[in-house]
Structure formats: C-alpha cells, structure tokens
Amino acid sequence: MSSKVLTVLIASAVLASAATTNTNLQTTFPKSSGTTNLAAVKTIAAKAIFDGGMYQWDRSPSTCKDQAEGGDADAVFVLEDGATLSNVVIGPNNGEGIHCKGSCTLNNVWWTDVCEDAATFQQSSGTSYVNGGGARNADDKVLQHNGGGTVAVKNFWVSNVGKVYRSCGNCGTQYARHSTFTNIKVDDASVVAGVNSNFGDTTYIRDSCVLDSKLCWVYNGNSNGAEPTKIASGPTGTACTTAAIKTSGC
Incomplete structure (x- = not known):
C-alpha cells in the first residue's frame, strides 16, 4: 500500500471518528448560579427568547x-409557539417542568x-x-410527546430514569409522532424511546x-385512555431504527 493511500485512509478514519464524537455533549451536572422559586408558572411568549442565566428555577x-398527571399550572415554564428557553436548571419541586404549547427550542x-x-x-x-442539557432521577418519563410533529434531541445526557422519551400512548387525540436522538448518552434507563x-x-x-438501557419499546396506542x-x-x-450505537466503553 502506498504512503499516499495510507494517509487518505487514516484521514478518513479520523473524520469518521470526529463525526460520531461531539464535544457539545456534557455529562457533568452544572452548578447553578443561584435559585429562583416561582409562586406560579412562568410563561414565555410566542417566538420570545428567555435566558435563565444558569439559575435553578423551581416552584x-x-x-x-x-x-x-398535572397540567400547565404545575409547570415551571410554559413556552408559547416558537419560544426558546436557554441556560436553565429545573429544580425538584415541580410536577411538570416545561410545557411547550407549540414548537419550542430548549438549549x-x-x-x-x-417529578412527573x-x-x-x-x-x-x-x-x-x-x-x-440533561436530566437525572426520573421514576418514569423525561420527554413526553403529546402533540404531533417531531421532537429532535441532540447532545443530551440522561441518568437513572424510566423512559427518556414517550409518544403518548393513550391521548384523546393521536398523531403520527416522530423523534430523533443524536449524540446522546443514556446511563441506566428502562428505555430510550417508547413509540406507537x-x-x-x-x-x-x-x-x-x-x-x-433498552433502545426502543413499541406499543399499540389508543385514544380512549386505556x-x-x-x-x-x-x-x-x-x-x-438505530445506527452507530455503543453499549459499552463510552
């Protein structure tokens, strides 16, 4: 094998490795800048951008x-359609965390x-x-998908949870829901994704x-609440479907 061919092969291997290793994945829980306790849910208006300054926000x-099961009133943040929420630590004293009423971005x-x-x-x-971002210590679900469309997750860390993601199995209105997970690390979950x-x-x-952790559980969903x-x-x-999944040594 010529040195030129060998150089090309090595370069290709390095590029392939870099493509599957994203330094934006953080697996150490951040220290908060302080704590803000809300008496009521905080609403972020449609298309607005809110930066939480790495404070811990709680109820x-x-x-x-x-x-x-709780509602919007039990959340810390409600995001209207197109809103963006960044740099926030959600504390333990809330039932619902974040509710996105329309499409949203969580950075x-x-x-x-x-909690729930x-x-x-x-x-x-x-x-x-x-x-x-990331989440830890969930008895059941982390990301709950009740509406339609797609939830796209990347560079996300999860530890000690039930389901990382669940497409609602018994909502009154059902959709064909889609989800993607890229460069995530899951440590000790029942399953990454539950879908219908x-x-x-x-x-x-x-x-x-x-x-x-299991990768997927597949269900027959319904719209009658069963x-x-x-x-x-x-x-x-x-x-x-999956590709390039490591189950050890990572």
Missing part, C-alpha cells in the same frame, strides 16, 4: 405530586430530579428541539452511547 410551594436545560415529566411537547405540528407503531410513529437513534399494550422491543425497523 414554591412545590407542585410535585409524584406520578399524578442547555437541565433537570435535577424529575421533565418536558411535555404539545405542538400540533412542526419540530421542537432539545439541544444539550399503529399510529405511524418513528424514532431514530444514532451516534449515541446507551448503557444498561393503558397501551407493548408489542415489541427494538430496534424493529420502521418504528424504531
């Missing part, structure tokens, strides 16, 4: 009722201890983005580190 008195948002859900996406269409194949859901997990039936554990193909 006082607490609205956390363990796994009892560098962290949840210290998740960390973030709920309610848009009827469009794409919501979770860029960076009978409604046309899809999830794609790639270039990620998944430790002690508990959905799990029918498969993936990857399964259409509903759940």
